[in-house]
Amino acid sequence: MADKKVTVAANHVTKRFDLAERQSDKVKAVFKFWGKGIPNFWAVKGVSFEAHAGETIGIIGTNGSGKSTLLEMVAGLTQPTSGQMTINGSTSIIAIGAGMRPQLTGRANIRLKALMQGMTEKEIEAKMDDIIEFSELGDFIDQPVKSYSSGMKSKLGFAISVYSDADIVIIDEALSVGDPTFTQKSMERTKRFKEEGKTIFFVSHSAAQMRQMADRVIWMHYGDIRMDGPIDEVMPEYERFLKHFNRLSENERLTYQKRYKEAQKTFTLEHLKQIERNRQMLADPATDLQRQKENQHAFVEDNEKMGWFTRIVLTIFIIATVGLMNKQLLNMSWANVMAHPTHLITNFAPSKLAALDKRHGRNGDDNQRTDMLTATQNSYTVKEGETLASIAANANISVAAIMQANQLTDETVTPGQVLTLPVER
Amino acid sequence: MKDIWKIIKELVKSWPVVRRIAHYNNDQAYRQNYLGDFWHFADPALQIGIMILMFAVRNGEDKGNPHATGLAGYIAWIALGMVTYFFMQSAMQKSAKSIQSQVNMLSRMKFSLAAIPLTEIVTELRRYFVMLGMAFFAILFMDVKPSIYWLQFFYYFIAMFVFLYALSLVTSTITVLVPDFYNAYAAVLRVGMWISGVIIPVDSPSFPLLLSNILKLNPLYYIIEGFRETLLENPIWFWQNVTANLIFWGIVIILLILGAHIHMRFRSRFMDFV
Numbered sequence: 001m002a003d004k005k006v007t008v009a010a011n012h013v014t015k016r017f018d019l020a021e022r023q024s025d026k027v028k029a030v031f032k033f034w035g036k037g038i039p040n041f042w043a044v045k046g047v048s049f050e051a052h053a054g055e056t057i058g059i060i061g062t063n064g065s066g067k068s069t070l071l072e073m074v075a076g077l078t079q080p081t082s083g084q085m086t087i088n089g090s091t092s093i094i095a096i097g098a099g100m101r102p103q104l105t106g107r108a109n110i111r112l113k114a115l116m117q118g119m120t121e122k123e124i125e126a127k128m129d130d131i132i133e134f135s136e137l138g139d140f141i142d143q144p145v146k147s148y149s150s151g152m153k154s155k156l157g158f159a160i161s162v163y164s165d166a167d168i169v170i171i172d173e174a175l176s177v178g179d180p181t182f183t184q185k186s187m188e189r190t191k192r193f194k195e196e197g198k199t200i201f202f203v204s205h206s207a208a209q210m211r212q213m214a215d216r217v218i219w220m221h222y223g224d225i226r227m228d229g230p231i232d233e234v235m236p237e238y239e240r241f242l243k244h245f246n247r248l249s250e251n252e253r254l255t256y257q258k259r260y261k262e263a264q265k266t267f268t269l270e271h272l273k274q275i276e277r278n279r280q281m282l283a284d285p286a287t288d289l290q291r292q293k294e295n296q297h298a299f300v301e302d303n304e305k306m307g308w309f310t311r312i313v314l315t316i317f318i319i320a321t322v323g324l325m326n327k328q329l330l331n332m333s334w335a336n337v338m339a340h341p342t343h344l345i346t347n348f349a350p351s352k353l354a355a356l357d358k359r360h361g362r363n364g365d366d367n368q369r370t371d372m373l374t375a376t377q378n379s380y381t382v383k384e385g386e387t388l389a390s391i392a393a394n395a396n397i398s399v400a401a402i403m404q405a406n407q408l409t410d411e412t413v414t415p416g417q418v419l420t421l422p423v424e425r
Numbered sequence: 426m427k428d429i430w431k432i433i434k435e436l437v438k439s440w441p442v443v444r445r446i447a448h449y450n451n452d453q454a455y456r457q458n459y460l461g462d463f464w465h466f467a468d469p470a471l472q473i474g475i476m477i478l479m480f481a482v483r484n485g486e487d488k489g490n491p492h493a494t495g496l497a498g499y500i501a502w503i504a505l506g507m508v509t510y511f512f513m514q515s516a517m518q519k520s521a522k523s524i525q526s527q528v529n530m531l532s533r534m535k536f537s538l539a540a541i542p543l544t545e546i547v548t549e550l551r552r553y554f555v556m557l558g559m560a561f562f563a564i565l566f567m568d569v570k571p572s573i574y575w576l577q578f579f580y581y582f583i584a585m586f587v588f589l590y591a592l593s594l595v596t597s598t599i600t601v602l603v604p605d606f607y608n609a610y611a612a613v614l615r616v617g618m619w620i621s622g623v624i625i626p627v628d629s630p631s632f633p634l635l636l637s638n639i640l641k642l643n644p645l646y647y648i649i650e651g652f653r654e655t656l657l658e659n660p661i662w663f664w665q666n667v668t669a670n671l672i673f674w675g676i677v678i679i680l681l682i683l684g685a686h687i688h689m690r691f692r693s694r695f696m697d698f699v
Contacts, residue, residue, distance in 0.1 A: 017697065072696075079693030108453065115445050116536045306686050310426050314682045321675030328668050329638045357634045 004052040006088065007168055007199040008074055012272065013083035015044040015069050042264045043069040045223035046083065046272040053167075056190070056200040058214030058231065060238055062245075065220040067203050071170050074201060082269055089167025089199075092117075094158050102146035106137055106156055109145055113160050127163045134189075135159035136182065155182055162189055169193055170201040187213055207235065222260040223267075331356060382417045395421050428685035432594075435537040443540050447547040465552055470559070473507045480624055497567040501657055504560040506623040509649050512553035513589060514614050520545040520593035521610055525601045528695045538692050542593035546586070564656055574660035581651040581663070588644055588677050594684025598691055601698050621645040647673045 019039040044066045051057055059067045072078045073085050075093040100109045110131055114124045132141050135156045137148075145153065161169065171190070190213060193200055204210055210217065210231070217234040219227040227234045245253065306314075323344070327337055330347045337344065346352070380391065388411045392399045399411065405420050413419070436443075455461045477500050520542035527541055600607045619625060620640055627640040640646060647669060654661050663670065691698075 078696050104453065112446075112449060115442060115449055118439075118442050120441075121445070307427065310428075310682060310686065313426065314679065317675055317679050317682070321672055321679060324668055324672045324675065325642050328642060328672060329635060331634065331638065353633075353635055360634050 004054055006050050006086075007053050008049075008051040008088070009084075009086040010047055010049050010074075011084040011086070012046045012048055012276065013044060013070075013073060013080040013085050014042060014046050014269065014272065015066070015073060015078070016081040017041045017043055039265060040267075042223055042267040044073070044080075045264065045267050046276070047220075047223075047225050048083075049218060049225065049228055051168075051199050051201070053197045053199055054194055055216060056194050056202060056214050058210045058217045059201060059203045059220060060205075060210065060217060060234075061220035061226075064222075066223045067220050068172055070220065071172055071201055071203065074168070075170050087168065090165075091168040091170065092161045092164045092166030093170040093172060094161040100145050100153065100157065103144055105144055106135070106141040106148070107132070109156070110160055114164070117164050131159045131163050134162060134185075151179065151182075158186055162186075166198070168199045168201070172203050173205070183209070207239065210235065223264050331360070380419045380421050382413045382415050382419060384415045386413070386415070387411070388413050391419070397421060426682075428689040429681055431689065432539045432685050435539050436543060439537045439540040442536065443544045443547055446544050447550070450544070450548045451551050466555060469508075469511045469552070469556055472511070473504055473556075476507060476624055477503055498657070501560070501564045501567045501569065502653060503624060504563050505653055505656060506649050507618075508553070508556045508560045509585075509652050510618050510621060510623045510645065511556065512549055513585065513645060513648070514617065515552075516546045516549040516589050517592060517596070518611055518614055519549065520589070521596035521600050521607055523593070524597040524695060525604070525607070525699060528601070528699050538695065539594070539688060542597045543590060546589050546593065561656075569657060572660060574655055574662070577655040577660075577663055578652070581648060581655060584651070584673065584677075585648045588648065588673075588680075591677050591680035591684055594688050595680055598684070598687045601695055602691065617645065621649060623649060641669070642672060644673050644676050 017040070019041050047066075047070060059071065061067050069078075071093070073080050074087065075091045076085075076087055077093065079085075101112065104112065107128070110128065111124055114127070119127075135141070135152075135158075137152060137156060140148065140152065145156070148156070158171075169190070187209070190200060190202075200213075202210075202213055214231050216229065217227075217231050217238075218225055219234050219238050227237055245256070248256065326344050330344065332343065332347070347356070380395070382391065388399055388402060388408075391413070392402055395402075402408070402419060402421065403411070451465075455464050458464055480499075480503060482496065482500075523541045523545045524538060528538070596606070596610060600610075620627070621643055622628075622640065627646060628637045632640075651663060654663075
């Protein structure tokens with residue numbers, strides 16, 4: 001096994017969730033300064049393992065033990081809070097109804113998902129029929145996904161992922177929804193993946209499925225790996241634990257869970273570092289110091305701050321841009337700015353602004369304009385030789401309308417007389 | 426800086442996928458309507474028609490607009506501005522929401538999150554080009570002669586594209602963290618047309634100079650005015666207005682640095698926030 005290519009390597013991976021009550025608190029939790037009082041929950045508390053090509057790894061554990069969180073990190077959907085997750089190859093996660101648009105048809109969803117995975121139209125066309133056949137949906141493929149049953153959804157999801165050709169396949173309880181025939185078919189298919197040298201992660205609560213598929217089992221227990229080994233070693237232990245756990249009274253069970261959950265809340269990275277150091281000391285005291293150095297970054301939360309260089313560049317750009325804006329606002333020339341830099345500020349004085357407006361012909365312009373408009377639109381001075389009829393024809397208004405507006409009794413007008421021309425509607 | 430470089434590399438890598446998804450989105454958008462693509466263009470065309478009617482035809486010749494001569498010029502002026510603004514508005518609005526609405530689906534696919542806003546912008550491009558073609562037809566019809574200045578179209582197009590992407594990096598991240606931001610942003614964009622010189626020229630003589638100058642700092646104004654200076658009458662070369670160029674690119678670079686930083690800083694937690 002060890003000679004095969006390492007596809008996934010986890011090194012002291014942790015994942016913290018902020019138990020914030022509101023969205024705004026979640027944002028606060030991001031910033032150390034604000035986020036003091038917000039409780040944490042460590043879903044994964046420092047997990048290390050390696051997975052190789054051609055391995056099928058079953059993940060077992062009770063609900064809330066961090067299985068899904070761990071697999072999401074393996075798939076690259078979320079990033080670890082600290083530690084390193086190295087993934088060599090493409091990943092594909094199969095979960096119930098994951099990543100489908102309910103209003104689109106099954107066929108459209110296949111196309112969309114395939115596009116996102118970088119397939120070309122041709123490749124999709126070639127695979128489309130196989131996918132539809134594998135999904136066993138028949139005529140329903142052209143119905144919107146929202147009308148599918150959960151079994152149909154998971155079948156479709158599985159079919160798409162089967163043909164997506166990823167190096168690392170993650171099956172998160174997706175097999176437990178379909179009927180036994182489909183499950184059997186999926187498992188056959190998954191076994192072929194294994195022969196193709198893919199790494200398969202596989203979550204299931206069914207011991208039978210686990211026995212059939214997995215050759216190695218990781219037992220997650222409240223954020224830790226409790227056991228990691230061949231299926232024959234881990235499964236009996238897990239079953240023994242379950243039996244023991246089920247025999248406990250309700251109260252005892254609750255206390256047990258509470259104790260572990262509390263540990264997940266109070267966990268700190270410092271704590272993990274200490275445990276790890278002790279473990280190494282016991283294992284190999286000689287190389288302890290060196291190893292500590294190597295692993296130092298593994299216990300620090302990855303809180304990317306803006307680099308100094310970037311900060312300086314950003315500041316320079318902001319200052320320069322604001323300065324230029326200022327120059328633009330005051331219509332100052334480059335020569336003026338060079339000669340009197342202080343004018344960038346003093347020119348904002350109201351008197352200076354008024355002067356600027358005047359220079360650019362903006363002052364009082366508004367009033368003149370309205371005068372002009374009313375003059376041309378509404379009143380008219382009669383010139384030599386004009387009759388009411390010719391004025392009316394020029395202004396495109398009826399004679400009667402002009403007479404009515406000016407309260408004229410007959411059609412005679414004298415030169416120099418001022419008429420009001422009504423606005424035609 | 427490192428972040429920007431990383432994002433550029435991701436975008437280059439996912440560019441073919443972005444194009445295919447954009448194409449697909451356009452295909453799907455109006456699938457269930459009988460008239461299909463018609464609706465894609467009907468809404469903006471109607472709005473542009475109304476604006477032309479209200480402002481160009483009703484207001485008559487050249488009142489209040491020093492940039493356009495004659496009714497025909499005014500119509501071309503408004504049409505070009507509105508086509509550009511509509512594209513920017515819908516691209517800005519959709520890209521701001523893109524990560525919030527799609528992170529659930531897309532993050533399961535190993536699809537670069539930085540490419541999601543880009544996908545939305547590229548999706549909007551098709552409508553933009555069709556509308557632009559219509560406006561262009563109007564421009565030719567209005568007796569504006571093609572000139573060497575029209576080459577500037579590519580400069581302004583690239584400027585617009587880079588600006589939209591830089592802005593979308595910032596807005597899409599903020600929308601995930603603080604959902605309220607999106608509402609405010611959408612509201613501002615809806616009225617933004619009136620202060621970006623799309624219909625009312627911001628250097629109209631009836632504005633105080635300071636107000637005109639403040640409105641002119643708007644990068645949207647820079648782009649819209651740039652297209653007009655390129656395609657309509659009295660074209661000028663873009664480098665002739667040094668300060669405006671520097672301000673525009675200054676804003677773009679600031680947005681890019683900030684956007685790339687906050688995008689990278691929060692991208693691993695997007696799933697936790699949505």
